Amino acid sequence: MTTETPTRTTRLESDESPRIVYQRPELLTDRSTHYCPGCGHGVVHRLIAEVLGEMGLGPRTIAVAPVGCAVFAYDYLGLDFCEAPHGRAPAVATGIRRVRPEAFVLSYQGDGDMAAIGTAEIVHAAARGELITAVFVNNGIYGMTGGQMAPTTLLGQKTTSSPGGREAVLHGYPLPITEMLALIPGVAYAARGSVLDPGTIGKTKAFLRRACEVQLEGTGFGIVEVISNCPVGWGMTPRQSMDWLRDNVAAVYPPGVIVDRGRPALSLPVASRPEAAADDA
Amino acid sequence: MTERVLMKGNEAIAEAAVAAGCDAYFGYPITPQAEILEWMARRMPELGRVFIQAESELGAINMALGAAATGARVLVSSSGPGISLMAEAMSYMAASELPMVLVNVMRGGPGLGSIQPSQSDYFQATKGHGHGDYHVPVLAPSSIAEAIELVPTAFEIAERYRTPVMILTDGSLGQAMEPVVPRFRALERPTFDWTLSGADGRPPRVVRSLHLKAEDLEAHNRVLQAKYHAIEGAEVRWAGERLDDAEIAIVAYGTAARVATTAMARARSAGLRVGLFRPISLWPFPSVALRALAPRLRAILVVELSAGQMVEDVRLAVEGGVPVHFYGRTGGMVPTPGEVVRAVETALFDPEVDPVSLVALAGGTR
Numbered sequence: 001m002t003t004e005t006p007t008r009t010t011r012l013e014s015d016e017s018p019r020i021v022y023q024r025p026e027l028l029t030d031r032s033t034h035y036c037p038g039c040g041h042g043v044v045h046r047l048i049a050e051v052l053g054e055m056g057l058g059p060r061t062i063a064v065a066p067v068g069c070a071v072f073a074y075d076y077l078g079l080d081f082c083e084a085p086h087g088r089a090p091a092v093a094t095g096i097r098r099v100r101p102e103a104f105v106l107s108y109q110g111d112g113d114m115a116a117i118g119t120a121e122i123v124h125a126a127a128r129g130e131l132i133t134a135v136f137v138n139n140g141i142y143g144m145t146g147g148q149m150a151p152t153t154l155l156g157q158k159t160t161s162s163p164g165g166r167e168a169v170l171h172g173y174p175l176p177i178t179e180m181l182a183l184i185p186g187v188a189y190a191a192r193g194s195v196l197d198p199g200t201i202g203k204t205k206a207f208l209r210r211a212c213e214v215q216l217e218g219t220g221f222g223i224v225e226v227i228s229n230c231p232v233g234w235g236m237t238p239r240q241s242m243d244w245l246r247d248n249v250a251a252v253y254p255p256g257v258i259v260d261r262g263r264p265a266l267s268l269p270v271a272s273r274p275e276a277a278a279d280d281a
Numbered sequence: 282m283t284e285r286v287l288m289k290g291n292e293a294i295a296e297a298a299v300a301a302g303c304d305a306y307f308g309y310p311i312t313p314q315a316e317i318l319e320w321m322a323r324r325m326p327e328l329g330r331v332f333i334q335a336e337s338e339l340g341a342i343n344m345a346l347g348a349a350a351t352g353a354r355v356l357v358s359s360s361g362p363g364i365s366l367m368a369e370a371m372s373y374m375a376a377s378e379l380p381m382v383l384v385n386v387m388r389g390g391p392g393l394g395s396i397q398p399s400q401s402d403y404f405q406a407t408k409g410h411g412h413g414d415y416h417v418p419v420l421a422p423s424s425i426a427e428a429i430e431l432v433p434t435a436f437e438i439a440e441r442y443r444t445p446v447m448i449l450t451d452g453s454l455g456q457a458m459e460p461v462v463p464r465f466r467a468l469e470r471p472t473f474d475w476t477l478s479g480a481d482g483r484p485p486r487v488v489r490s491l492h493l494k495a496e497d498l499e500a501h502n503r504v505l506q507a508k509y510h511a512i513e514g515a516e517v518r519w520a521g522e523r524l525d526d527a528e529i530a531i532v533a534y535g536t537a538a539r540v541a542t543t544a545m546a547r548a549r550s551a552g553l554r555v556g557l558f559r560p561i562s563l564w565p566f567p568s569v570a571l572r573a574l575a576p577r578l579r580a581i582l583v584v585e586l587s588a589g590q591m592v593e594d595v596r597l598a599v600e601g602g603v604p605v606h607f608y609g610r611t612g613g614m615v616p617t618p619g620e621v622v623r624a625v626e627t628a629l630f631d632p633e634v635d636p637v638s639l640v641a642l643a644g645g646t647r
Contacts, residue, residue, distance in 0.1 A: 058479075058480065060479040060481065061479055061480075062350075062351065062478070062479060064347070065489075071491055074485070074489070078480060078485050079480060079485055080478065080479055080480050080485050080486050081485065081488070082347060082477055082488045083373070083377065083488060083489045083491060084346070084347075085346075085369050085370055085373050088339065088340075088370070091344050092343050092346050092347035092350075094333065094344050095305070095307065095343065095344035095350075095353075095355075096348065096350065096351055097347075098305060098333065098344070099304055099305050099331055099348040099353040100351050100477075103478070103479055104479070120336050120340065121336065121339070121343070124336035124340060128333075
């Protein structure tokens with residue numbers, strides 16, 4: 001399996017000068033993140049930096065930061081950012097989008113933010129077909145506040161507010177919000193990726209690029225859910241959390257394209273196409 | 282355009298905002314402000330500007346937050362129950378220093394209350410809607426003509442100080458039609474150095490209210506408080522009528538001031554020396570002017586369409602310098618001029634009687 005992001009610099013066999021094949025994307029700031037060891041947010045940040053950089057969108061992007069661990073995304077991504085109250089990122093992004101038609105608008109939310117307190121805002125932004133690219137990081141837990149149950153927490157999963165494990169009769173069922181959104185005609189593109197391994201990460205990058213393309217095409221709302229891990233909140237080592245992500249989370253939230261109502265992208269300002277990674281992964 | 286036309290209060294406010302150069306309107310239906318939403322639904326698209334009927338008041342005000350972060354001139358309107366939902370974002374916008382004008386066409390409360398005119402949101406408007414140490418300038422017109430004047434003023438204050446500004450009106454002013462000379466005022470567009478537009482050839486900008494370090498947040502609060510002091514120094518507005526020889530001043534704003542004006546004329550014709558002190562900016566409250574007036578008075582009578590909210594600021598302002606009486610009706614009931622004259626007489630000649638008890642005599646429900 002090949003990936004888009006080889007992990008070391010390779011020298012070509014010809015006498016050409018060395019070619020850099022892996023480096024920090026320009027839009028990723030040179031700053032250590034505050035995320036816990038093993039956390040998936042950093043991977044998602046990098047994918048955003050790569051995709052926006054390759055598409056040349058950085059200088060016209062206005063991004064919306066969530067409430068939760070990723071509120072500090074603006075410290076790591078070299079983009080104009082607006083904070084939103086908890087759950088309101090899609091409404092804030094809508095306001096930006098409507099008065100700045102020339103901008104590229106990206107919102108970033110976690111599962112508590114989007115699938116609990118912000119369900120009304122995300123559903124109606126999608127229903128209006130707002131030209132927004134929504135990144136939804138689903139790690140099934142409220143990380144910043146200490147690991148409480150989220151709307152996406154799996155049945156049986158123990159959290160600090162479901163100490164005996166999530167029970168449907170007590171806590172309700174995990175909410176498949178991306179599938180719900182995919183039913184809405186205003187949604188041009190909905191997909192679910194993962195931060196599990198280089199293959200799935202490459203595929204997630206392709207999903208993200210497509211979710212950006214539908215905004216540029218003007219075909220509608222684009223969302224990429226990324227199932228991710230929270231080793232500290234889950235009470236696991238990073239390695240254990242990845243096993244849990246693969247064996248349990250992906251079974252409930254299977255990665256893949258859920259809907260693509262967009263036109264085929266033909267002449268977009270895309271520097272490199274994602275097909276290889278998408279096909280391989 | 283100097284011809285007098287008949288305009289409904291809500292529509293006059295909406296058109297004044299359009300004329301002032303409002304770029305975007307976000308709203309949600311609620312009585313008695315729906316005419317603002319409906320006016321904007323027609324006017325904004327025909328001018329190529331932004332109109333969205335949001336999914337909720339939460340949605341509306343957060344759309345305003347996003348639009349304001351890019352430097353757009355934004356109007357939002359609602360009434361009490363909707364303003365309560367907007368409280369969250371008002372705190373964020375005050376903290377993030379974002380300009381916006383929010384109209385509250387007050388109705389009776391608490392709870393779902395009634396849809397009749399009321400002034401029961403004075404505390405909410407002037408003492409902070411949401412959490413944290415912040416203030417929002419509040420302008421209260423008492424006529425439709427004055428509302429037309431105050432809308433561009435509100436945008437100017439919002440943009441000059443980078444703060445939300447509230448226009449506090451009520452169901453009576455919103456629904457009534459009055460002849461006005463529609464002198465709408467267009468505003469210049471200031472240049473901002475903080476707006477989000479994409480980090481093109483400049484460092485990225487962040488519109489934020491989060492400051493996790495206590496030292497940082499205190500420093501940010503100092504900036505906000507300095508701004509509030511500047512507003513208190515420069516943006517106090519009030520109007521006085523017949524105060525020169527008055528032995529009693531009625532203090533009232535908005536619709537209550539309209540009733541008080543009629544009551545004052547009746548009391549004057551009966552030989553009572555009554556004046557009217559009408560706060561226009563409710564925050565900052567015209568405390569200094571009122572305090573200066575107090576020594577010349579025998580009494581103050583505060584009249585409100587509430588159970589007594591602004592009266593607290595009046596008492597704070599005069600610092601016990603003069604007896605402060607109160608007369609109010611609630612729930613959508615409006616005091617009659619006759620009731621106010623009786624309250625004036627009681628305050629002057631029978632100060633042991635609480636004028637509020639006159640409500641019972643007048644057949645009120647209190």
